[in-house]
Amino acid sequence: MARVRVGLFVTCLVDLMRPRIGFAALKLLEGAGCEVIVPDTQTCCGQPAWNSGDAPGAVALAKKTIAEFEAFEYVVAPSGSCSDHIRTEYPVLLAEESEWLDRATALASRTYELTDFLVTVMKVDSVPGKHQGTVTYHDSCTGLRSMGIKQQPRALLAKLKGLELTEMNGCEECCGFGGTFSVKFGEISAAIAERKCENILASGAQAVVGGDLGCLLNIEGKLRRMGNESTQVLHVAELLAGED
Amino acid sequence: MEIKSMYFKANAKTKLADVALQGNLENARGRFVTTRAEAIKELDDFEGTRDAAEAIRNRVIDNLDLWLERFEHKALDTGAKVLWAKDGAEVCRLVIEIAKRHDVKKVTKSKSMLSEEAGLNQALEAAGIQPVETDLGEYILQVDNNEPPSHIIAPAVHKGLNDVADLFHKVHGTPRKTDIPALTREAREVLRQHFLSAEMGLSGGNFLVAETGSVALVTNEGNGRMVTTMPRVHVVITGIEKVIPTLEDLSTLMRVLPRSATGQSISNYFSILTGVKKPEEHDGPEHLYFVLVDSGRADVVGSDFHAMLRCIRCGACMNHCPVYQTIGGHAYGWVYPGPMGSVLTPLYAGMENSIDLPHAATLCNQCGIVCPVKIPLPDLLRKLREKQTERGLRPLTERIGLRLWAWVAQQPRLYALGARIGARYLKWLAGGTDRIRLLPTAPEWSLGRDFPAPEGKTFRELYAARKHQAKETP
Numbered sequence: 001m002a003r004v005r006v007g008l009f010v011t012c013l014v015d016l017m018r019p020r021i022g023f024a025a026l027k028l029l030e031g032a033g034c035e036v037i038v039p040d041t042q043t044c045c046g047q048p049a050w051n052s053g054d055a056p057g058a059v060a061l062a063k064k065t066i067a068e069f070e071a072f073e074y075v076v077a078p079s080g081s082c083s084d085h086i087r088t089e090y091p092v093l094l095a096e097e098s099e100w101l102d103r104a105t106a107l108a109s110r111t112y113e114l115t116d117f118l119v120t121v122m123k124v125d126s127v128p129g130k131h132q133g134t135v136t137y138h139d140s141c142t143g144l145r146s147m148g149i150k151q152q153p154r155a156l157l158a159k160l161k162g163l164e165l166t167e168m169n170g171c172e173e174c175c176g177f178g179g180t181f182s183v184k185f186g187e188i189s190a191a192i193a194e195r196k197c198e199n200i201l202a203s204g205a206q207a208v209v210g211g212d213l214g215c216l217l218n219i220e221g222k223l224r225r226m227g228n229e230s231t232q233v234l235h236v237a238e239l240l241a242g243e244d
Numbered sequence: 245m246e247i248k249s250m251y252f253k254a255n256a257k258t259k260l261a262d263v264a265l266q267g268n269l270e271n272a273r274g275r276f277v278t279t280r281a282e283a284i285k286e287l288d289d290f291e292g293t294r295d296a297a298e299a300i301r302n303r304v305i306d307n308l309d310l311w312l313e314r315f316e317h318k319a320l321d322t323g324a325k326v327l328w329a330k331d332g333a334e335v336c337r338l339v340i341e342i343a344k345r346h347d348v349k350k351v352t353k354s355k356s357m358l359s360e361e362a363g364l365n366q367a368l369e370a371a372g373i374q375p376v377e378t379d380l381g382e383y384i385l386q387v388d389n390n391e392p393p394s395h396i397i398a399p400a401v402h403k404g405l406n407d408v409a410d411l412f413h414k415v416h417g418t419p420r421k422t423d424i425p426a427l428t429r430e431a432r433e434v435l436r437q438h439f440l441s442a443e444m445g446l447s448g449g450n451f452l453v454a455e456t457g458s459v460a461l462v463t464n465e466g467n468g469r470m471v472t473t474m475p476r477v478h479v480v481i482t483g484i485e486k487v488i489p490t491l492e493d494l495s496t497l498m499r500v501l502p503r504s505a506t507g508q509s510i511s512n513y514f515s516i517l518t519g520v521k522k523p524e525e526h527d528g529p530e531h532l533y534f535v536l537v538d539s540g541r542a543d544v545v546g547s548d549f550h551a552m553l554r555c556i557r558c559g560a561c562m563n564h565c566p567v568y569q570t571i572g573g574h575a576y577g578w579v580y581p582g583p584m585g586s587v588l589t590p591l592y593a594g595m596e597n598s599i600d601l602p603h604a605a606t607l608c609n610q611c612g613i614v615c616p617v618k619i620p621l622p623d624l625l626r627k628l629r630e631k632q633t634e635r636g637l638r639p640l641t642e643r644i645g646l647r648l649w650a651w652v653a654q655q656p657r658l659y660a661l662g663a664r665i666g667a668r669y670l671k672w673l674a675g676g677t678d679r680i681r682l683l684p685t686a687p688e689w690s691l692g693r694d695f696p697a698p699e700g701k702t703f704r705e706l707y708a709a710r711k712h713q714a715k716e717t718p
Binding site for chain 2: 010012014015016017018019020022023038040041042043044046048049050051052053054055056057058060061064141142145146173174176177178179180181182183184185186187188189190191192193194195217218220221222224225233
């Protein structure tokens with residue numbers, strides 16, 4: 001049987017900050033039996049432009065991304081936020097251009113967040129990770145509330161034998177990142193992050209895990225500023241792939 | 245009300261540093277969120293009820309003129325008078341005219357946010373008429389130098405017990421006390437005299453029922469009934485969008501409103517007031533006026549922000565908003581705070597006066613999820629950001645920066661080079677450690693947290709190297 005052809009959308013933040021998350025995603029997808037292609041012209045999905053009120057910029061980047069990825073059976077990103085932007089927002093921002101709308105809608109229906117794809121589409125039985133210890137899971141807002149990413153990462157983490165999941169209070173509450181919000185209103189953003197970090201610390205978990213790098217950078221930055229050096233901050237793909 | 249939303253950022257900074265306020269906000273946060281979550285469990289199909297509530301509100305705002313006319317006809321039949329105000333100044337003028345016509349010296353008020361929009365209390369005082377706020381929270385604020393409310397249903401939520409104890413001791417001249425029932429009794433004794441002596445009562449309205457020409461009031465303290473039934477004259481001030489078709493619709497909306505607002509199955513008091521006192525009746529006003537206010541609402545009909553008119557003013561969006569929970573309502577600088585306020589303030593009080601508000605949200609969509617009439621608040625905030633850009637209201641550096649970034653992101657080779665340099669620059673800033681203490685390109689980030697160091701090379705570099713290596717060693 002032909003392997004499922006997946007276009008990996010690495011995301012601009014992973015490209016810049018944490019390449020190992022991209023490689024972890026690659027390993028997981030290949031491990032699940034996919035043929036993974038990483039288009040080298042990919043840049044950013046355009047969400048920062050869209051959320052900052054630059055509709056023309058967002059439209060241009062949407063078209064670019066659609067053209068790069070529409071040849072694949074599926075598009076997968078290690079981020080709920082970026083994959084939701086393709087899935088939910090592309091059809092909205094291209095609503096006025098019928099030809100592009102059709103292409104956007106077609107791509108949207110084949111775009112997945114990584115853990116959702118592994119569970120829902122590939123129905124994976126096992127993952128290579130071997131993490132030992134307690135972790136707590138931060139549900140990132142867009143993945144959770146727009147795409148229903150909740151049980152998928154937990155179902156995968158449950159396959160790691162030595163791992164114990166300890167839910168924190170307010171795991172569904174925003175960490176305060178909010179993209180450009182974090183640099184426009186840094187103090188408010190950091191104060192929201194502090195509540196999140198207090199909940200993480202109160203859970204007693206050795207590591208906090210999430211599916212969106214933006215949130216994770218925010219959480220890690222706040223934990224360290226609060227003087228916490230011991231709590232690991234990991235992307236779910238790193239854990240599942242055994243790349244942590 | 246004077247708008248101070250242009251000082252949002254400076255005000256937010258002050259609120260973050262206010263230790264007492266932070267404690268009060270923390271108390272409120274837990275209460276509102278938990279009680280709502282419990283209350284919605286009582287309904288077998290809360291989501292279905294939300295859908296129904298949304299449909300009712302859409303039915304009205306999609307044909308607002310028609311429903312307003314129907315309401316007006318019915319209200320006139322009941323002996324009420326219906327007046328139309330295009331803005332806050334006209335609200336003040338009309339209410340003062342009514343007061344003078346009926347020789348009114350004192351007005352008791354139950355909560356009305358439109359009265360705040362219009363700055364009615366100040367106008368009444370200037371006309372020699374004494375306004376008395378009778379909602380406990382509003383009363384506390386009025387006797388505290390007319391402090392503005394910080395929440396639409398819990399106006400004094402920013403105050404703590406000790407604040408109120410000090411305040412009552414000062415303004416009532418009574419011994420200081422911290423027993424809550426004793427404090428409320430003290431307020432009640434003061435207010436009782438006003439209820440008995442006011443010639444006119446003024447209320448807002450949660451809903452106007454077109455079918456019967458009635459106003460529906462949702463209250464918890466009983467003051468609403470004193471205000472609307474004891475004086476000779478009752479004036480209802482409300483926005484034109486508050487009309488709903490039928491009593492049946494009212495019952496649907498009442499399933500979601502108190503639950504979303506205070507987490508109650510039903511409020512302590514729920515009144516449907518129809519018409520003036522009839523000869524055979526023992527109480528009720530001899531004169532009933534509806535002042536229906538536009539103040540920017542008609543312009544929203546049919547606009548990109550049309551859905552905002554569905555709002556039933558429950559406050560759930562602010563109760564669940566991480567930003568509101570962190571800074572409270574005053575920082576937003578006008579009548580309506582939180583997510584709904586960040587949409588309404590630009591629309592009603594000027595986009596140019598509230599540049600920060602649509603951006604002061606993480607777009608987490610907690611507000612959209614809890615909204616009982618399913619207003620897509622994050623989408624509306626994003627749309628406002630777009631309007632700001634179109635109208636050139638964003639700082640020039642930001643606009644140029646965004647356009648430049650979006651342009652570079654469309655040039656893969658240039659973008660890749662930029663990312664390579666960026667990754668190395670950030671790595672250098674970290675100086676061999678795992679974090680950057682001060683991020684020069686985005687200093688706001690560093691105010692309250694570190695920035696984790698990057699690995700130092702981009703994914704695309706490493707991936708290209710890996711592919712190259714695979715080719716070399718087959």
